[in-house]
Amino acid sequence: KNEVEQSPQNLTAQEGEFITINCSYSVGISALHWLQQHPGGGIVSLFMLSSGKKKHGRLIATINIQEKHSSLHITASHPRDSAVYICAVRTSGSRLTFGEGTQLTVNP
Amino acid sequence: NAGVTQTPKFQVLKTGQSMTLQCAQDMNHNSMYWYRQDPGMGLRLIYYSASEGTTDKGEVPNGYNVSRLNKREFSLRLESAAPSQTSVYFCASNPEGGSLRAFFGQGTRLTVV
Numbered sequence: 001k002n003e004v005e006q007s008p009q010n011l012t013a014q015e016g017e018f019i020t021i022n023c024s025y026s027v028g029i030s031a032l033h034w035l036q037q038h039p040g041g042g043i044v045s046l047f048m049l050s051s052g053k054k055k056h057g058r059l060i061a062t063i064n065i066q067e068k069h070s071s072l073h074i075t076a077s078h079p080r081d082s083a084v085y086i087c088a089v090r091t092s093g094s095r096l097t098f099g100e101g102t103q104l105t106v107n108p
Numbered sequence: 109n110a111g112v113t114q115t116p117k118f119q120v121l122k123t124g125q126s127m128t129l130q131c132a133q134d135m136n137h138n139s140m141y142w143y144r145q146d147p148g149m150g151l152r153l154i155y156y157s158a159s160e161g162t163t164d165k166g167e168v169p170n171g172y173n174v175s176r177l178n179k180r181e182f183s184l185r186l187e188s189a190a191p192s193q194t195s196v197y198f199c200a201s202n203p204e205g206g207s208l209r210a211f212f213g214q215g216t217r218l219t220v221v
Contacts, residue, residue: 002150035212043215048207098143098150
């Protein structure tokens, strides 16, 4: 069993829909990252959080440390949000452990 | 401010050839990392460097060597490439051990034939 599990693996939505991607982890962490990988391959860090909730534009990330669970929400989704979203947790020292990613496709 | 720069972006090697992937960051970060990304397996850590002059093995270090000659640069070397090393490689950096966001390079798509 992977230390970081994401769901769903694939997600297709219509433009404007509210989207949720989930991440569960089984180890103690110091922080959790949400990353976005564009179709061209580049990876961008969206959020780093260790408690509570963060918001940036239409993106919201939440984490529940007790339940070892985080969610990434996208409001009013748009085709340009189509990408792979990756959850990563920081465990010992400076090392990250990654989930396998969620492929999101938003259709116009 | 270029962030994290990786070269090359694409490379095809024959089995047994050697090559070095270069990575440089201009953000004065202490920690730098090399990952490989394979379908169905996510990103896996090959090697990392917590500071200039130090390197440590990650999950999948076999077949690779690294060099952190200065704070800016962290290179990954394949001494004798194998088809199993066909992958997309990412370099990343962050300023502290665990407190701040990570920055990634654009990736190197390597094919070993």
